[in-house]
Amino acid sequence: MKSTTFGKRLGEVRKVKKMSQDELAKKLNVHGAVIGRYERDEVKPSIEVAAAIADALEVSLDYLVGNTDLLLEKNVVNKIIDIQKLGQEDKAHVFAMLDAFLQSHKAKKVFAS
Numbered sequence: 001m002k003s004t005t006f007g008k009r010l011g012e013v014r015k016v017k018k019m020s021q022d023e024l025a026k027k028l029n030v031h032g033a034v035i036g037r038y039e040r041d042e043v044k045p046s047i048e049v050a051a052a053i054a055d056a057l058e059v060s061l062d063y064l065v066g067n068t069d070l071l072l073e074k075n076v077v078n079k080i081i082d083i084q085k086l087g088q089e090d091k092a093h094v095f096a097m098l099d100a101f102l103q104s105h106k107a108k109k110v111f112a113s
Contacts, residue, residue: 007041
């Protein structure tokens with residue numbers, strides 16, 4: 001997803017999440033037409049509404065507003081935050097397990113092709 005505007009990113013993420021404008025609008029307690037206006041960049045939501053949209057779509061607000069091109073799912077961000085709170089020794093264990101898993105996953109992909 002390389003879109004640059006809030007509206008384009010909103011529309012792309014909403015479609016990836018297989019959510020209609022009306023479904024998103026219901027989660028936000030707004031009319032479906034409002035979502036369409038956001039997606040067409042006709043109007044900009046307030047920061048509070050933009051944050052609520054990000055929460056409803058389970059993506060970061062930074063992604064929606066174009067501060068990053070890295071589309072992180074909310075649950076991934078929450079895990080990173082949890083790891084950040086660990087002590088150094090516990091972090092080292094988590095990273096060792098993660099490294100082992102990723103190496104195994106990469107090896108399986110290489111041998112499968």
